[in-house]
Amino acid sequence: QQQVKQSPQSLIVQKGGIPIINCAYENTAFDYFPWYQQFPGKGPALLIAIRPDVSEKKEGRFTISFNKSAKQFSLHIMDSQPGDSATYFCAALPSGNTPLVFGKGTRLSVIA
Amino acid sequence: GAGVSQSPSNKVTEKGKDVELRCDPISGHTALYWYRQSLGQGLEFLIYFQGNSAPDKSGLPSDRFSAERTGGSVSTLTIQRTQQEDSAVYLCASSKRSGNNSPLHFGNGTRLTVT
Numbered sequence: 001q002q003q004v005k006q007s008p009q010s011l012i013v014q015k016g017g018i019p020i021i022n023c024a025y026e027n028t029a030f031d032y033f034p035w036y037q038q039f040p041g042k043g044p045a046l047l048i049a050i051r052p053d054v055s056e057k058k059e060g061r062f063t064i065s066f067n068k069s070a071k072q073f074s075l076h077i078m079d080s081q082p083g084d085s086a087t088y089f090c091a092a093l094p095s096g097n098t099p100l101v102f103g104k105g106t107r108l109s110v111i112a
Numbered sequence: 113g114a115g116v117s118q119s120p121s122n123k124v125t126e127k128g129k130d131v132e133l134r135c136d137p138i139s140g141h142t143a144l145y146w147y148r149q150s151l152g153q154g155l156e157f158l159i160y161f162q163g164n165s166a167p168d169k170s171g172l173p174s175d176r177f178s179a180e181r182t183g184g185s186v187s188t189l190t191i192q193r194t195q196q197e198d199s200a201v202y203l204c205a206s207s208k209r210s211g212n213n214s215p216l217h218f219g220n221g222t223r224l225t226v227t
Contacts, residue, residue, distance in 0.1 A: 006154075034215065036218075043203055043205070043218030043220050044203075044218050045218065046215045046217075049215070089154065089155060098168065098210075099157050099160050099168065100157075100216065101157070102147075102155040102157075103154060104153060105154050105155075
């Protein structure tokens with residue numbers, strides 16, 4: 001069964017801290033790894049994504065680190081702000097026209 | 113439209129009743145997906161459509177669940193004889209096409225409560 005394992009389930013950091021959310025996968029046929037951000041009462045929205053041919057991608061304060069050999073990838077949020085408080089989902093896309101597989105989510109709280 | 117639209121936003125129903133959930137995808141998006149979000153369970157894939165056909169129905173939890181898409185646009189998810197364990201947020205997403213070059217755009221979901 002295709003799975004993506006996400007940790008931690010919840011995370012509390014002080015404003016300015018760098019929360020790190022980790023994901024691991026088993027299926028080597030995954031070839032696209034997006035992260036989605038979800039605010040309460042809203043649907044998830046694409047935040048940043050990476051392909052396995054690069055080890056890092058930055059967009060603003062958000063960075064994905066990718067370790068292909070370990071089959072792990074992580075999201076780092078630099079200089080976190082209270083407005084970053086949300087649930088974050090990692091996901092992986094199998095090759096072919098099959099749907100995204102999501103992790104179970106991490107609820108992040110950034111305290112001022 | 114500006115985004116994926118789902119209706120109703122909230123639905124409370126009695127156990128045993130049937131419910132229909134509607135999704136209006138972004139105009140021009142050929143792929144449409146249904147996911148279910150339960151507390152602490154992440155996003156559970158239910159079914160996806162490419163055009164009007166459903167290549168993958170593997171996530172539907174039981175034969176009480178069905179979905180259709182007409183005209184390559186609007187989709188309806190139907191749950192028959194609802195049970196309390198069906199209570200969840202049902203999310204619809206669309207993309208220009210299936211595959212990894214097309215990010216998913218989610219609606220805000222329908223929160224279903226079965227009493």
